[in-house]
Amino acid sequence: MAINKVVRAALKAISYREFDIKKNYLQYRNLVNLANKSLKPLYNTWDCAVDSGRHAIPVRIFSPEGEGDFPVLLFFHGGGWVAGNIDSYSKVCANMAKMTNHKVVSVDYRLAPENPFPAGLEDCYQVAKLFITNKEINNGKVTLIGDSAGGNLAACLSLLAKERNEFKIDSQILIYPATCNDHSETSTFQSVHDYGTDYLLTSKRINDYMDLYISKKEDLESPYFAPLLAKDLSEQPDTLIITAEYCPLRDEGEEYGKMLREAGNYVSIYRVKDALHGYFALPLRFPQVRLSYEIINSFLSRQRGETIEK
Incomplete structure (x- = not known):
């Protein structure tokens, strides 16, 4: 069912009153955490940390x-690289473990602007690297997965892994990922113009997130910030892209998928x-969420070599 007039009017009103992220990112971060606060599950969940050599990176594992x-599904949360953490995404990750029958490893990467690009990416x-190369920690398959800014981090990590050649990523799932560096009136993507004002996530909000994430203007031209800018997309993981x-x-995520396909990737x-x-x-009661897990499980079945209907 398409969005009706009443819901559309409500979305427009909410979007019009959006929070000024650049001026009040700490308050916004606290609001996000409070709105998504949940008790940590008492079973099948444990916390640990990965030593980066300079600092500890918290992770929460959902079995x-x-x-x-x-x-393993290695999960990177959304929030515009500015908000969100493993607590605010605990419900999502618990559902993900249940619905996919995978162990979910949620990464509490450093947030901007205190830790600008590429700090969060390096944490991921x-x-x-640990979960893919250390067989004592994990001896099974690892799939990257992230939503929004987390989808961006997954895509950029795959590009970085190819360049550094320290380990290989076999598959990635990008859920409405950010892949471009331009969400202004000059954007070439129609979805920015059609849905960039009255549908909760606005173009202004995206631009504010990007301004908080970068450390200098030159970062905007890096493929590890905007993977659509990558000159070579060959030898990338098998990829599932889900857009809304x-x-x-929407359009930039789908365009990234088309470019990956043109470069010879699945x-x-x-x-x-x-x-x-x-x-x-x-x-999980929302049909869009249930459908997404059907799509994800079909993709994961293919990665396990199971026969699936095309």
């Missing part, structure tokens, strides 16, 4: 029910109808 060596890289119909990031691209940016964090 599905039952016994066995489960494959170090955790990926009413999301300003790519599946799905657009979830009647969905807004951020829908993946909603409870």
Whole structure:
């Protein structure tokens, strides 16, 4: 069912009153954490930290029910590189472990502006390196997964891993990822113009996030900030990209998938109808969330070599 007039009017009103992130990012961060606060599960969950050599990177591990060596989903949360943490995404990750029968490793990477680009990316890289290369820690398959800014981090990590050649990433799942560096009126993507004002996540909010994330203007031209700028997209992981119909990031995420495919990679691209940016964090009763897990599980089955219907 498409968004009706009443809901559209409500979305417009909420978007119009958006919080000034650049001036009040600490307050916004606290609001996000408070709104998504949940009690840590008492079972199948444990906290640990990865030593980067300079600081500890907190991670929270969510294990599905039952016994066995489960494959790993290495998860990077959204929040514009500025907000969110492993606490605010605990419900999402617990659901993810349950719905996919995978062990979910949620990374509490450093946030901007206190730790600007590429600090968060480097944290994600170090955790990926540990879980992929240290067989005593994990001897199973690892798939990167992230939503929004976390999808950006997953895509950029895959590019960085190819360049550094320290480990190989086999698969990645990018949920409405940020892949471009321009969300202004000059954007070439129609979804920025169609859905960049009245659909919760606005173009102004995205630009504010980017301004807080970068340390200098030159960062905007880095493919590790905006993966659409990468000159060579060959030898990238098998990729699943899920976008939302009413999301300003929709077209750039889908374009990144098309470019990966043109470079010779396996790519599946799905657009979830009647969905807004951020829908993946909603409870499992929402049909868009249930559909997304069907899509994700189909992709993961393919990665395990199981026969799936195309």
